Structures are given as structure tokens and as C-alpha cells.
Amino acid sequence: MSAAAEQETVQEKNYLNADHTLRSWLTTTDHKRIAILYLIGVTFFFILGGLSAALIRLELTSPTGWMLSNEMFNKTFSAHGIFMVFFFMIPAIPAVLGNFLLPLMIGARDLAFPRLNLVSWYLYAVGGTLVLIAMMMGGVDAGWTFYTPLSSIYSETQISLTLVGIFLNGFSSIVTGVNFIATIHKMRAPGMTWFRLPLFVWAHYATSLIMILGTPVVAMALLLVVLERSLGVGIYSPELGGDPVLFQHLFWFYSHPAVYIMILPAMGVQSELIACFSKRKIFGYHFVAFSSLAIAVLGFLVWGHHMFISSQSVYLSVIFSLLSFLVAIPSAVKTFNWSVSLYKGSISFQTPMIYALSFIGLFVIGGITGMFLASIRTDIHLTGTYFIVAHFHYVMVGGTVTAFMGGLHFWWPKISGRLYSEFWGRISALLVFVGFNLTFFPQFILGVLGMPRRYHMYGIAPEWLFYNVLSTAGSTVLGLGFFLPMIYLTHSYFKGRKSTQNPWNAKGLEWEKAASPPITVNFTEKILVTEDAYNYDAISDAAQALRTMEKRGQLAVVDDEDAWWDENSEDKS
């Protein structure tokens, strides 16, 4: 604390108040401001995606539907998938937290190509706007996977416009990927060697590789759908001499690695959180770092596991199954390393840590249920059912969104310069954990029972009702868990107590060397890195906690919000 206190010269000018005009925000090349622009964008789409999810859950509380028509239901789940996957999940961690933190973590002034960074946000914004226009013109009903020939010939909805929107958005992530890779290679501060990089940076490096190598393929595949729809070029439709299964190969060649675009940055966040809140170095740093790369590489070789029953050759399926089992191993390695990192730590349970611990639990379930799907024989029974839905929500929401929330809370004092209510933070983190499990665990059972995904009505099997009602009930809790942070974080941005430079006593250049919020050029001094990442000292942290307890006459650390604030806020009134 004392070392940090010396640097606590309050920066009057920071990146937030450097300029106040709308124009200054829309033409900014500051990576931190662009991150804020992205934060606004992904929050907007998260709300839209969440509302459509709420509609789906409400509708499924009756086996025969009670509110939506078939068509509306199909459009609703398609909108949910498109908003959440392409416009929330893929950009959420890399473009918000990654954008904000990469330069800060490696001791750079900005990303390698600041203007390109702004271009990437505009591509995202224009793509998103096109998709919104398409939704207002009637929406799409082919699901976020756009399987042909349903999407290319048979659907009469706004598919072309939507695909063009997604195409542009894809370029936004390619551009971000290029920018990150160049930055990580060329802009590290003196002394910041590869193996001193925070694991968050490693994870983003692996993610960027996938963005660059995978996204062009899906962009092309989707563009070909547009060509087939508008010009009748026979690519996918057998009536035009095309091959409908070709689309699945091209789509999953990107979209399976895209799952890793979504989860790898989350794993990066996870490493930072675990290290800070257990005041320990991440166990097996090299293994965690290289497992990110292993996932990125192997992730490109498993797309065929989406197609075990698509008429793909039996032997091809067997090979894809083997590779899919292998890709699970690096994730297991990471999980074990995080768990063991707690050993001999000094663990505190603040909001980000609650998210980090729920991440471990949910990600284990999400990852391990992937075994049922990598295994070809069991996949036959489960693919296309709610088991799939539950599995990827455990990975994508239980993993990625949980980590995003954890990361957002962790770096919020850095981003906004303010402290949020720790009480409400913990409440909402617990609500998310409980609500999430209640929503999605019943869906595993539904899948095993044979309920296909994307079913509007299930009058043929009324016994599925119970689990659907359970799931809907859970989703209200989950919804509340996500709604609260929007309120208290927004509130804290305007009214919250000012944060010190390093309220968590965290390691890392962004905490130790940059103000909260950082100034436009990030650092006031030249950065020279002399130590490894996560050089935490659990022993002295624990000793300090004991001293505090003795001073206050407590038997255990009581996370007294006011006391914590008094220690950490600027205006000690």
C-alpha cells in the first residue's frame, strides 16, 4: 500500500476527461476510449440478446406455445444467437478489456495501429447497425448458424443484409487481431520478455491468431450464401448444382475456433483474477501459456465434430473425434493449474474472485460435457438437442460471460476511476452463479431425454414441461444477476467513491504504474520491467491481514465494506 501511496498523485487530467465532446469520442484513437466505445456497443447487444433469450424462455413455459407464432419464435432465437455470438461474445473480452489493457499491461502508449483500432470499432458499429436494420425489417429465421440451403434458398427473411452485417463485423475482429499481434511483438516495454507477460496477454495473442486465420473463411462462406441468394450462383444448393454440406465445413472451420476466440480471453482474465485474489503466482505459468497456443492450433482441427451425422465420411468422423478429445486436454491442464494456484495463497472473496471461482466450477462442467459430444456414439443421440444448448452455454456464459463480468469488476476501478458497491457486487455474482445453474442444468436433462433445440412446441412430449419451467425460473434469477451490475456500475461511474491507483494491491503495470483512470498516454514515466508476472507475496499479505484483524479486534477478516472503502478510497472523509 505504502509504495503505491507514493505514486498516488491524483491525475487531474485522465483519458476520460481529456476532452468532453462527442466528436472527441467518435474520432479518438486512444485504445482506452475505443474500449469504452466497444463496452457501450457490447452492452447494448447483450441487452438485446438477453431480452430475446427472455422471450424464448417465457414462450417455452407451455408445450404448445402461448405468445409467439412459429415464425416469431424462430426469429427470436436467431436474433438471440446472432446478437450474442457475433456482437457480444466475440468482441466482449478482446475488444473491451483487451483493448483497454494490452498496452497498459506491456507498458506501451497505445496499440501498434491506433487508427486501425478505430476502424475496427466503426466496422463493428456499421455491421451491427446493418443487422439491427435487418431485424427491424423483419429479422431472420435460419438461426445463427445459417445452415444452407435453408438460409440460401428457402428462407424468405432478411438473411442477405444480416450476413453483410456479420461480414463487416468479421473484418472488425480481423483488424483487432492484426493490431494485437503487432502490438505484442513490437511494443513491449524494455524488460517485458515473453515469459514475463501476464497470461492475459498470452491468451490474447492466441486469440488474435485465430481471428486472423479463421475469420476470413467464415466471411467468405457467408458471402457465398449472399451470392447464392441474390444471384443464384450455385454453391450450396443441390438444385443449383451445389453442395449443402460444404457450407457446414466452411462455417465450422471458423465457428469452432471462434468458440476459442470467445473462451481463450476469458481464460486470460481468469489467470489475472486468481493470481490477484490469492496473492499467488499462477501455478505452472509456462504450461498455462502454452496451453493457450495448443488450444489455438488444435482448435482449427476439430470442426468436423459438428458434422458427425451430416453425411461426412465415417473415417473422417473418427479422426475428428480423436482430435476433439485431444483439444480438451489443454483446458483441463489450465483448470488444474488455476485450482492449485490457490495453494498457500491469501485468498479474499471480493466480487471478481467470486466470479473467478464460479468460472472454475461452470467451466469444468461445460468442458467436461464436451466429452459426451467428442465421443461419436453418444454425440449421435445428443447432437441437435438441448444437451448442446446447455453445453455451450456452460462454456460461453459460465465461462466467457462469467470471466467478462469478473474482469469488468476487477478493472472497473482502473477503467472508471471509481469504486462500485462491493455488497451489490457480491450479491449479483452469487445470483449469476445460482441462476445460471438453475437455467442451464435442466437443459442437459432435456437434451438426454431427446428434446431438440430450436423447438417452439413440444406437445409431443409434455413431460419436458417441468424442466423447461425450471429453466425459465432460473433465467429470471440469472437475468436479475446481470441487471444489477448495469445499475450499480453505472451509478458508481457518476457517484462512486474515487479509487486509488491500486485498490486490490495487484501486480501488473496497469495497476502499479498507471493512474486510475490512466492518463491519455498511459504512463508518466519510462517503464522498465525487472520482475516476473504475478510476483505476489501471500505471506506478507496474510500477515498484514492478521495485523489488521488484531488492530480491529476481529477473529476473522470481516469484509466490512465501509472499512474497505476507507482504506481504499481517495476521499477519506
Place this chain on the structure above:
Amino acid sequence: MNFWNNPLWPEAASKDAAAHDKLFFTITGLSVFFTVLVCVLVTVLAVKYRRGTKADRTNPIDHSTKLEVLWTGVPLILALGTFVWSARLFVENRDMDRDAMDVFVVGKQWMWHLQHMDGTRENNELHLPVGQPVKMTMISQDVIHAMYLPAFRAQYHVVPGRYTELQFTPTKPGSYRMLCAMHCGTHHSEMVGWVHVMEADEFAEWKEANGDKNRPKAGSVIEAGKMVFEDKNCGSCHTGENNVKGPSLYGIMGEQRSLANGQTVAVDNDYLRLSIIDPTSQIVEGYDKTMPSYSSLTEEDILALNAYVKSLGNAGDLVPFERPGAPVPPTATAPDSSTDTANRTASPSTTQTEDEIQ
């Protein structure tokens, strides 16, 4: 609604289901074990080393190659074991039983058309005798569907433009759900029906009582195919032997054909179908592109034509078989030993075809 009838496990009603369930429960066991292991580990460590406890924190370790090898190796071995088990079941499952009872399936937005070999047609319903292996030959008329039979643990996509197959052996009489599990448009969730598995005698009774009224005039699928064959006048070019206009269709199922573009393809349902709707794409070596496209034929017609051609004998069938109503099939023995009339003599050997042309 039976709100309190909440099964945790679906009915198992096929020969395959038991083997599948065993594998499923094994993976479930492993999953529960590892999930509990990690959760307990995290909870214990988090409680023991929480801030403010007087636990011993001296000599912490940052890495251990032994541990890394352990938790890479053990999951790896378990994963590989599961893989081998699962892949073997899968390969067995996809190895089609040639003697199984044929059922033809045409999926379309938003219903299932099913047809038995004897011509009996059903929509969104399928009656089957218990214990009889069944092989579905499936194709879609429009978008991709998936034939999903949860109680049989059987599922496969039904794709436009190509045939797919699905086999299972029902083992328990009863009614089981038949679902479409691939999003296929507006009424996707209504593309559902039932498979009724019956004792053999009940099945015969059902056929007796209901089967006939669903049967088309043409009779069996093969007879229907023959009718299409005659209706479209296919016989004017495709006679019993190769001639200038077209290759013979006798005894070609399973044969390797040399194409004009230099490729060699095996004659199967997909080859026949493509040759009907897009003949010029797969011209047999030595022939001209004279055949027009018959893409106006329905998928049912094409399935029937395929069945008819198949009834004309498989490549390598030594003994010709006879079927009332079908043309007298050719012999597949050496042509010079044939005593049949010239235009009914098959010349199944590709080399001979080439000789003749040259």
C-alpha cells in the same frame, strides 16, 4: 399436463441403445468424478488459505513438472480410452446391414414421408415389427432435416441432393417419438411423429387392415419404379445390353464405372440419382451427352427407379433372380454362354463395354 412425471432418462428400445447407454454412463461417471474433484479441491484450498487464517504459507511452489505430467497424462489416457470405445461403437453402427428391412424416407418442409418396400406409405408414422433390423434410406426434398429417434439412440441428417442411411433394430413393442432435430424452417417443431413397434403378428394384422389402403396402385416400390421406367420410356436407350445410345442398367449396382472424365465411380443410389437429374455430369466412358435431365421427377419416383434398377441385379451376382412383373433379368455369366435373346443379355464387365465401343 403430467407436471410431476419427470423422467431423468429416456426409454431404451433398440439393440444399440444398451451399448450406447453403457458408454454414456461411463462418461457421466468420469465427468462427475472430475467435477467433484476440482470443486472439492478449490473449496478446500479457498477455505484453508482464505485471507486472515493462520495457515502455513511458507515455501510455496510455483510449478511442478510431475504434477503437470500427472494431470495431462491421466485425462489423456481416459480420453483416448473413451475415444476407442466410442469410435468402435460408431463404426459398427454405421456399418449398414444389407439384409435389413428397407424403409424409404423423404423429408420435406414439414413432414416425414415413409415407404415400406412393399409400397405401403405412411406420413409422420412408421409401423415396424419388433426385432427386425431396419435400414432407412433417406433424402430431403428441400432443406436439411434430421431423423431423430431418441428411444433408439439413432439420428442422422436427411440432406437434399444425396442419400443418407440410418439403421436400428427395435427391441421393445411400443410407440416412440420420431423428431426432426435440424432446424428446417417455420414449422420445424411440428415435423414430428411416432414409430409404432409391434409384435410380428400384430404387424401383419396392421398391414392387412391398414397397409393396403395406403398402398399406391403400382404395388411395391420396385413395381412403382418399373412404371416410372416405362412411363419415361427409359427403355428406349437403356436396354438389356449396352448399345450405342446408352449403357445397360442390368447388374450395375455396386459396379465400378469408368467415366468419360477419367474418374471411376461405384454405382450406388447417389450415382443413379445424379445420372437421372443431371446426366451429363457423369457420362460413362464412350457415350455422348445425349440424355436429357429428368429433374422433374419427384424424390419418391427416383427412389423407386433406384430400387427397380437394383432389382435388375447387383454387380457380381452370379445367379439371376426372377421377379414377377419385372423383365427377365440378365445373366451375369460370360456373355457368350448366354442363350437369351441378344437385347436381354447383360454385359456387366466394364472392360467389355470399352471393347465394344472401340
